Amino acid sequence: MEVESPSNLPLPDAFLDFLNENGLDPSVYTNSDPTPRYVRLKPGCEGDVEEIEVEVGCKLEKVDWLPSFYSLSPHVQIANSKAYQQGKIYGIDAASGAAVSALNISLGDHVLDLCVAPGAKLCMILDLLGSSGSVTGIDVARHRLAACRTMVLKYSLGDRCRLFVADGTLFSLLPIRVFSGSNSGEYPLDEMVNLYKEWTSRRPWKDKKKAAKARVTVASQLASLTQDPELIYYGKNSGVVGLTRSEIYQTYRGNDVLRCGYDKVLVDAECTHDGSIKHIQKFEYWGWKTLQRRVLNAERTDNLTVLQLQLLTNGFRLLKIGGSLVYSTCSLTVAQNEDVVEQFLLQNASAELLEIDAAKNWPCRSGRIPKTLRFDPMTSRTSGLFVAKVLLPFVKMLWHSRRTEFPSGSHLLLHQVILDHVQGFLRQQQSMRSVVYLK
Numbered sequence: 001m002e003v004e005s006p007s008n009l010p011l012p013d014a015f016l017d018f019l020n021e022n023g024l025d026p027s028v029y030t031n032s033d034p035t036p037r038y039v040r041l042k043p044g045c046e047g048d049v050e051e052i053e054v055e056v057g058c059k060l061e062k063v064d065w066l067p068s069f070y071s072l073s074p075h076v077q078i079a080n081s082k083a084y085q086q087g088k089i090y091g092i093d094a095a096s097g098a099a100v101s102a103l104n105i106s107l108g109d110h111v112l113d114l115c116v117a118p119g120a121k122l123c124m125i126l127d128l129l130g131s132s133g134s135v136t137g138i139d140v141a142r143h144r145l146a147a148c149r150t151m152v153l154k155y156s157l158g159d160r161c162r163l164f165v166a167d168g169t170l171f172s173l174l175p176i177r178v179f180s181g182s183n184s185g186e187y188p189l190d191e192m193v194n195l196y197k198e199w200t201s202r203r204p205w206k207d208k209k210k211a212a213k214a215r216v217t218v219a220s221q222l223a224s225l226t227q228d229p230e231l232i233y234y235g236k237n238s239g240v241v242g243l244t245r246s247e248i249y250q251t252y253r254g255n256d257v258l259r260c261g262y263d264k265v266l267v268d269a270e271c272t273h274d275g276s277i278k279h280i281q282k283f284e285y286w287g288w289k290t291l292q293r294r295v296l297n298a299e300r301t302d303n304l305t306v307l308q309l310q311l312l313t314n315g316f317r318l319l320k321i322g323g324s325l326v327y328s329t330c331s332l333t334v335a336q337n338e339d340v341v342e343q344f345l346l347q348n349a350s351a352e353l354l355e356i357d358a359a360k361n362w363p364c365r366s367g368r369i370p371k372t373l374r375f376d377p378m379t380s381r382t383s384g385l386f387v388a389k390v391l392l393p394f395v396k397m398l399w400h401s402r403r404t405e406f407p408s409g410s411h412l413l414l415h416q417v418i419l420d421h422v423q424g425f426l427r428q429q430q431s432m433r434s435v436v437y438l439k
């Protein structure tokens with residue numbers, strides 16, 4: 001049996017069975033009105049909209065629920081336009097934009113993007129941070145991360161970014177600020193030679209050959225994942241320049257992460273991509289058998305849910321107290337979304353699911369767990385996306401500090417934090433009193 005969808009895309013039986021097994025309504029894929037294409041306009045380019053419309057030959061409709069986003073006809077190609085080539089616009093689905101908005105990025109935040117490639121969300125995060133904070137991007141696929149680096153360079157957004165090939169379930173480096181101060185410039189002579197200099201794509205031929213050789217076999221690729229993450233790009237102000245390798249790869253003490261971990265973490269996890277019509281459409285050309293093998297295979301889905309939980313858990317582990325994390329997937333199955341979040345909350349008592357304030361005006365529905373959100377092509381006119389936000393609150397952290405999920409000794413840190421607060425309060429009182437005396 002084949003069903004006609006908006007773009008006359010026949011959905012094969014196997015996909016319909018997959019939807020059925022996962023309790024998903026196929027009608028979300030059979031909207032008679034195809035989902036538009038979305039672009040984000042680089043801040044400061046608002047005055048160029050009319051010119052861009054002429055270039056792409058189509059009206060840009062402002063998305064009223066998401067700042068800087070515009071929708072256009074799904075058939076319009078933007079890649080040849082000057083605006084795209086000059087980095088004034090880049091393609092990013094509005095639901096993806098919502099996931100980044102849910103992070104509530106503030107200037108100065110140190111952000112970890114645990115599954116970063118190909119990097120549309122990374123560009124938006126870097127745009128929001130401007131010339132403050134930092135972003136650490138991780139991806140397990142080297143070629144995808146290299147494409148991500150190209151994008152960041154194209155849009156001139158890489159100044160405060162560093163990109164590592166690494167397994168996001170194991171990654172444990174903290175933002176560079178942990179070690180600021182250690183970069184005093186007073187290194188022994190032999191260490192001076194090994195200081196990270198400004199990043200350049202023109203590495204010496206010998207280095208390139210050595211790196212290529214190390215990547216030759218799958219076995220060596222897997223082995224390399226258990227070693228130090230490979231730094232494939234760092235911007236001038238990402239904190240890397242001027243440090244030694246041991247400073248960048250320094251393992252932190254148990255308590256460092258609670259004070260100096262990331263302010264925000266995005267876990268846009270690997271998934272079956274079944275929420276993305278555009279992704280499903282690709283299989284019309286690649287062959288429906290490939291869809292079966294790559295997307296619908298039950299064993300693969302089971303492995304994915306384990307991976308998703310591990311990514312979410314590790315992302316949370318790297319948050320500082322008071323930091324927040326957004327978990328998203330472009331799958332609409334409960335197994336990869338609500339089930340993963342539920343499992344995570346069971347295992348991490350100090351985590352708290354958070355209401356996403358900005359979502360009040362978003363065209364999405366609640367997920368099966370209150371406070372989680374679901375975008376689907378039918379209701380949202382975006383690609384399908386699940387979003388959940390988690391906080392590491394100070395009070396809960398305090399309450400659960402004796403549990404094993406945090407490094408031993410974390411309660412000592414909490415006592416220290418409380419002491420700091422009390423002392424700060426007393427200092428404030430004292431200075432107020434002396435103001436009174438002075439008067």
Ligand SMILES: C[S@@+](CC[C@H](N)C(=O)[O-])C[C@H]1O[C@@H](n2cnc3c(N)ncnc32)[C@H](O)[C@@H]1O
Pocket residue numbers: 096114115116117118119120121122138139140141144166167168169268269270271307
């Ligand atoms: C849904 S995509 C991320 C999309 C990206 N956030 C964006 O906005 O363009 C998932 C990514 O996770 C990566 N990935 C899969 N397993 C991973 C792991 N164990 N650690 C880190 N990244 C992983 C994949 O290579 C893929 O690039």
